[in-house]
Amino acid sequence: MGRLSGRIAMVTGGGRGIGQGISTVLAREGASIVIADIDLVNAERTAAELAAGGAATFVVHCDVSDAASAADAVSAAVSRFGRVDILVNNAGVVGSHLGAGATEDDWDVCYEVNVKGIWNMTRAAAPHFFESGGGRVVNIASIAGRKGTGGLPHYCASKAAAISITQSLAQELGPRNINVNAVCPGLLWTDMWRNLEGMIGANDTPEVVERRQIFERYLETNCPLRREQTPEDIGEAVAFLVSDAARNITGQSLNVDGGIEMN
Numbered sequence: 001m002g003r004l005s006g007r008i009a010m011v012t013g014g015g016r017g018i019g020q021g022i023s024t025v026l027a028r029e030g031a032s033i034v035i036a037d038i039d040l041v042n043a044e045r046t047a048a049e050l051a052a053g054g055a056a057t058f059v060v061h062c063d064v065s066d067a068a069s070a071a072d073a074v075s076a077a078v079s080r081f082g083r084v085d086i087l088v089n090n091a092g093v094v095g096s097h098l099g100a101g102a103t104e105d106d107w108d109v110c111y112e113v114n115v116k117g118i119w120n121m122t123r124a125a126a127p128h129f130f131e132s133g134g135g136r137v138v139n140i141a142s143i144a145g146r147k148g149t150g151g152l153p154h155y156c157a158s159k160a161a162a163i164s165i166t167q168s169l170a171q172e173l174g175p176r177n178i179n180v181n182a183v184c185p186g187l188l189w190t191d192m193w194r195n196l197e198g199m200i201g202a203n204d205t206p207e208v209v210e211r212r213q214i215f216e217r218y219l220e221t222n223c224p225l226r227r228e229q230t231p232e233d234i235g236e237a238v239a240f241l242v243s244d245a246a247r248n249i250t251g252q253s254l255n256v257d258g259g260i261e262m263n
């Protein structure tokens with residue numbers, strides 16, 4: 001029996017990347033998984049993989065930046081499984097441009113998805129948590145929210161806001177037995193970075209292979225453990241925070257970054 005046996009976990013952006021890793025670890029720990037994603041193709045593929053491993057799964061279309069869509073997705077999950085115990089606000093975007101090239105759209109999308117998305121989803125899930133006597137929320141922020149990075153002010157500011165909203169929600173929902181924490185991933189080689197122009201250090205190399213070299217150089221220079229993180233590393237931290245072992249931890253933001261940031 002896993003640590004999360006019998007629990008219902010909803011993971012936004014669970015179709016690929018870090019969200020897929022989180023869904024995989026929570027399923028391995030015995031949870032039933034609701035994948036709420038704007039991209040149904042990846043969501044269905046990941047759900048099929050989890051189901052093949054024996055997990056109960058449910059896929060629902062969701063745009064976390066839209067309050068009505070968030071509410072519909074939570075309602076659909078509750079209709080399917082009877083309740084939701086765990087909400088992982090993982091869906092996030094980095095925008096399309098770096099530095100001086102960043103547009104108003106880059107700012108808007110980062111705030112709409114990375115900040116308001118957390119609020120929309122948590123607000124939708126809260127009444128169901130109240131009804132069942134409690135719940136667990138984990139927000140996927142970033143070490144980019146710990147310290148600003150040149151070239152990504154919109155993304156870094158939105159992730160600092162994700163850390164802040166984690167504390168506000170923990171204060172507000174704690175008396176209702178709802179723990180709210182954040183995980184701050186370090187560097188993971190996911191589609192998010194592969195799709196961004198340039199990359200860390202505002203390098204303007206267009207080819208993915210060069211991006212990978214920049215990524216590796218960054219780790220070599222800045223990461224004490226000298227290795228990239230994996231989606232499952234983030235999933236393991238989430239699994240701990242939503243487990244009974246973490247019942248008295250709330251309002252915290254845990255770096256999972258090989259030591260890149262130590263505050």
Ligand SMILES: NC(=O)c1ccc[n+]([C@@H]2O[C@H](COP(=O)([O-])OP(=O)(O)OC[C@H]3O[C@@H](n4cnc5c(N)ncnc54)[C@H](O)[C@@H]3O)[C@@H](O)[C@H]2O)c1
Pocket residue numbers: 012013014015016017018019036037038039042062063064065090091092093094113140141142143144184185186187188189190191192193
């Ligand atoms: N990759 C990294 O190095 C890194 C580091 C720190 C933090 N993070 C954070 O981790 C989270 C996941 O990142 P990733 O690297 O797996 O990214 P990704 O782009 O590979 O995956 C993001 C997922 O979110 C979904 N999504 C995007 N917008 C959505 C919306 N409006 N509503 C619902 N779903 C939406 C996508 O369809 C996708 O499945 C993000 O919050 C990101 O900011 C990533």
